[in-house]
Amino acid sequence: MKTMNIIRLLISLSLPLLIGAVSGLFTSNAIPEWYASLNHPAISPPNWIFGPVWTVLYILMGVSFYMIWNQPAGKAKSWALAVYFIQLLLNFAWSFFFFYFKHIGLGLLDIVILWLCLPVMIALFYRIKPAAAYINIPYFLWVSFATILNAAFFKLN
Numbered sequence: 001m002k003t004m005n006i007i008r009l010l011i012s013l014s015l016p017l018l019i020g021a022v023s024g025l026f027t028s029n030a031i032p033e034w035y036a037s038l039n040h041p042a043i044s045p046p047n048w049i050f051g052p053v054w055t056v057l058y059i060l061m062g063v064s065f066y067m068i069w070n071q072p073a074g075k076a077k078s079w080a081l082a083v084y085f086i087q088l089l090l091n092f093a094w095s096f097f098f099f100y101f102k103h104i105g106l107g108l109l110d111i112v113i114l115w116l117c118l119p120v121m122i123a124l125f126y127r128i129k130p131a132a133a134y135i136n137i138p139y140f141l142w143v144s145f146a147t148i149l150n151a152a153f154f155k156l157n
Contacts, residue, residue, distance in 0.1 A: 005070065012066035016058035019092045027099030034102055041152035057142060060135045061088075067132035068125055080124035087121050090114040104154045108147075115140075115147045
C-alpha cells in the first residue's frame with residue numbers, strides 16, 4: 001500500500017471515530033443523571049451497548065469513506081462526499097441536541113433528517129463503489145432504530 005493510501009485510510013478511519021469521541025466527551029455527563037431520570041421506552045437497550053455499536057459503525061463509515069475518496073475525481077464523487085460530510089455533521093449534532101442541550105425534540109428532528117440523508121448517501125456511494133454502499137446498511141438500520149427510540153423518548157417525556 002502506498003504511503004498516501006495509508007494516510008488516507010488513517011484519516012478516513014480517524015475522522016468518524018474522532019467525531020464520536022468528541023461528542024461522547026461533551027455529552028457523557030448527561031447520561032447518569034438526566035438520561036437516567038427520563039421515562040425509558042420498553043425497546044431501550046442497555047447503555048453499555050451504544051459504545052461498541054457506534055465504534056463498529058464509525059469504523060464502517062470510515063472504510064466506506066476511504067473507498068469513495070480513492071476513486072477518480074468527478075461530479076458523482078463530489079456529491080457522494082458532500083452528502084457523507086452532511087450526514088457526519090448531523091450525526092455529531094444529534095448527541096449535542098439530545099444529551100448536551102437535553103432537547104429531545106431537536107434531537108428527533110436532527111435524527112429524522114439524518115435518517116433521510118443516509119439512503120441518499122448509500123445510493124450515491126453505490127453508483128461509485130457498491131461495497132462502500134453495502135457496508136453502510138448496518139449504520140442505516142441502527143439509525144432507523146435510534147430514530148424510533150428517539151421518537152419514543154419524545155413521546156414519553
